[in-house]
Amino acid sequence: MSQTPASGRAGERSTWTGWLRAHTLDAIPPEHLLPDTQPAYVASWIYVFGVLALTAFVVVCVSGLVIALKGPTWWQVSSRGHFVNSLHLWSVELFFFFMVVHLWGKFFMAAWRGRRALTWMTGAVTFLASIGTAFTGYLVQQNFDSQWISTQAKDGINATGIGAFWNVLDFGQMLLWHVALLPLAVSVLIVLHILLVRTSGVVPPIGVDLDGRVEGAAAKEAAP
Amino acid sequence: MSAGGDPLPLLAALAVSIEALVDLTGPGHYLDWRFIQISGANFAVIVLMLVVFALALFLPFPGGRKR
Amino acid sequence: MTAGRVDPAAGDWRGPRRPYDLVKEFIVALVAVSLLTVVLALLFSSPNEKGVTLEQWAQKAPNDFIATTVSELAGTSTSASYGPPYNHSSTGQQIGPLHLQKWAGVRIPVDPARDFVISPLRTMTADAAVQAAVRRYEAAPAAQQDQWAGAYADALSKAPEGDPAQVAAGDYGPVPAMASGLLGLAQSGALDSQLVNAGTGFYQADYTKPLLFLADGGYLADLAQAQHLSGNQWGMMNETGNFPGQPWLWLYTFWYQVRPFSTSTNADALVWGLMMLLSLALVLVPFIPGVRSIPRRLPLYRLVWRSYYREHGAPRR
Numbered sequence: 001m002s003q004t005p006a007s008g009r010a011g012e013r014s015t016w017t018g019w020l021r022a023h024t025l026d027a028i029p030p031e032h033l034l035p036d037t038q039p040a041y042v043a044s045w046i047y048v049f050g051v052l053a054l055t056a057f058v059v060v061c062v063s064g065l066v067i068a069l070k071g072p073t074w075w076q077v078s079s080r081g082h083f084v085n086s087l088h089l090w091s092v093e094l095f096f097f098f099m100v101v102h103l104w105g106k107f108f109m110a111a112w113r114g115r116r117a118l119t120w121m122t123g124a125v126t127f128l129a130s131i132g133t134a135f136t137g138y139l140v141q142q143n144f145d146s147q148w149i150s151t152q153a154k155d156g157i158n159a160t161g162i163g164a165f166w167n168v169l170d171f172g173q174m175l176l177w178h179v180a181l182l183p184l185a186v187s188v189l190i191v192l193h194i195l196l197v198r199t200s201g202v203v204p205p206i207g208v209d210l211d212g213r214v215e216g217a218a219a220k221e222a223a224p
Numbered sequence: 225m226s227a228g229g230d231p232l233p234l235l236a237a238l239a240v241s242i243e244a245l246v247d248l249t250g251p252g253h254y255l256d257w258r259f260i261q262i263s264g265a266n267f268a269v270i271v272l273m274l275v276v277f278a279l280a281l282f283l284p285f286p287g288g289r290k291r
Numbered sequence: 292m293t294a295g296r297v298d299p300a301a302g303d304w305r306g307p308r309r310p311y312d313l314v315k316e317f318i319v320a321l322v323a324v325s326l327l328t329v330v331l332a333l334l335f336s337s338p339n340e341k342g343v344t345l346e347q348w349a350q351k352a353p354n355d356f357i358a359t360t361v362s363e364l365a366g367t368s369t370s371a372s373y374g375p376p377y378n379h380s381s382t383g384q385q386i387g388p389l390h391l392q393k394w395a396g397v398r399i400p401v402d403p404a405r406d407f408v409i410s411p412l413r414t415m416t417a418d419a420a421v422q423a424a425v426r427r428y429e430a431a432p433a434a435q436q437d438q439w440a441g442a443y444a445d446a447l448s449k450a451p452e453g454d455p456a457q458v459a460a461g462d463y464g465p466v467p468a469m470a471s472g473l474l475g476l477a478q479s480g481a482l483d484s485q486l487v488n489a490g491t492g493f494y495q496a497d498y499t500k501p502l503l504f505l506a507d508g509g510y511l512a513d514l515a516q517a518q519h520l521s522g523n524q525w526g527m528m529n530e531t532g533n534f535p536g537q538p539w540l541w542l543y544t545f546w547y548q549v550r551p552f553s554t555s556t557n558a559d560a561l562v563w564g565l566m567m568l569l570s571l572a573l574v575l576v577p578f579i580p581g582v583r584s585i586p587r588r589l590p591l592y593r594l595v596w597r598s599y600y601r602e603h604g605a606p607r608r
């Protein structure tokens with residue numbers, strides 16, 4: 001399978017729409033977006049943790065959406081609600097679990113090589129944004145955890161000056177951040193992150209050039 | 225309880241009928257080394273992450289053979 | 292990485308490829324993770340320790356409630372002496388020369404004596420004794436008010452178990468009557484709804500005031516301590532019962548256990564400043580000399596790509 005070179009469509013521009021389509025296709029050619037082959041070195045279980053984090057995030061969003069459909073007090077008074085809350089909690093634990101293993105993996109693969117620093121950076125920012133999202137989740141449970149965590153956390157956040165604008169003791173404000181603003185931010189970050197991965201392709205192994213030759217290795221030919 | 229309009233009625237009914245199989249609501253267990261204190265549950269999660277990371281590196285990936 | 296050379300990993304791979312079904316991988320992962328979530332939820336459920344009400348606090352720990360009420364009047368409680376963003380009674384914490392807390396200003400005004408004690412007492416219009424006490428307190432000059440409240444706080448701290456019934460005689464003015472009035476109001480359950488944002492009237496969404504008041508007391512902290520949730524118990528990463536909490540906060544909560552943070556009154560500002568720096572460092576790992584070379588020095592990457600290296604030769608160390 002050959003990958004079409006990412007250029008040559010920009011000539012199509014005669015309308016604004018055509019220009020946008022051409023540039024989008026140039027930036028993200030479909031065969032990069034949804035490839036059906038990968039470089040031969042993509043053969044390790046460590047590669048599945050990005051997808052696992054992504055799917056765990058989907059489960060987090062779906063279970064959270066069910067809770068949102070019913071409103072914030074539902075899970076406190078209904079055993080079905082409590083079960084959906086359990087789904088939400090455990091998918092979050094899985095999400096972080098997979099994300100951290102993914103992060104370790106990408107670190108030890110130095111996966112930021114080859115102009116992929118932005119991929120690492122969007123990943124790291126996603127990690128931080130996810131921590132904020134989980135934190136606000138604890139604040140809107142309307143139980144002992146919420147009371148304790150909010151009253152403890154306020155001191156740190158106030159010490160940075162942020163607490164004056166972002167009041168962790170204000171249930172209404174935290175609820176909106178948790179169910180709307182932060183999930184939106186995390187989703188956008190994940191989309192960017194994955195688009196970056198797809199457009200730059202999976203990083204080659206350390207010490208291997210783009211033709212598949214291993215630097216300094218005895219000349220075993222890397223014929224396809 | 226009617227299932228009308230409730231999402232996941234089957235699973236939820238199942239969950240209600242068996243509640244939690246493992247009760248984690250009791251008093252927590254904590255590990256102490258000098259100034260380090262960690263709950264058994266968090267410790268388990270962290271150890272499991274390391275184990276899974278190691279497995280991901282060591283287990284052979286199926287189809288890893290080149291055609 | 293050799294200086295001056297283009298990054299050998301930048302660009303499209305021209306080497307050997309193998310089939311890979313991205314969509315299938317996603318669907319299989321989605322099904323697997325969904326099932327795993329359901330199994331975990333069925334097995335373990337989720338924690339939900341009931342919240343504490345002011346009513347419960349006043350009934351279970353009346354002496355603590357009274358002491359807290361008096362400390363609000365005396366201006367010695369945590370929130371009465373907090374500073375920004377609630378009031379001007381201190382300047383707050385600082386990160387070196389950065390007085391961020393002070394610069395952000397007082398944007399969520401809270402006057403604990405008025406908001407937590409006097410205003411709620413004023414609503415007890417049917418209680419003539421309480422109304423008389425409030426009138427007497429308000430008519431007195433500030434110095435006198437402080438004197439009464441301070442003396443009563445002192446006396447309470449010396450009484451056995453802080454029991455108001457066993458306080459030594461002294462000149463406490465109307466303060467004891469006000470404190471026991473508020474205790475009665477709280478025990479009836481009425482204070483819970485009164486403290487919730489009086490500003491919005493009927494609808495309630497902002498719990499700043501009741502939470503600050505609750506946290507000023509010792510009752511909430513005692514419950515948290517028993518569940519290993521306190522700051523000095525690595526509490527930020529813990530959850531009630533035997534549930535996993537937020538293990539990803541391990542580094543943040545770690546700093547609070549060690550000097551200089553564990554003994555500093557400025558610890559929150561210092562730890563937050565440090566964590567912001569470390570978070571920035573995580574984001575910038577690809578650019579930090581030394582850190583970005585760690586993966587090359589450790590042989591873990593040889594495991595990841597071992598089948599490729601086996602077929603095509605392994606790179607020099």
Ligand code: HEM
Pocket residue numbers: 046047048049050051053054057099102103106111112116119120121122123124125126127130190193194197201202203
């Ligand atoms: C919401 C969390 C995240 C999701 C859903 C996610 C998803 C993905 C996916 C699907 C891939 C491609 C497959 C793979 O190599 O695993 C990937 C690659 C990558 N991720 Fe993430 N990621 C997340 C967080 C992070 C974090 C926290 C970091 C590091 C700080 C990170 C760094 C990277 C890097 C550098 C790559 C490129 C890998 C390469 O070229 O081989 N990601 N991510």
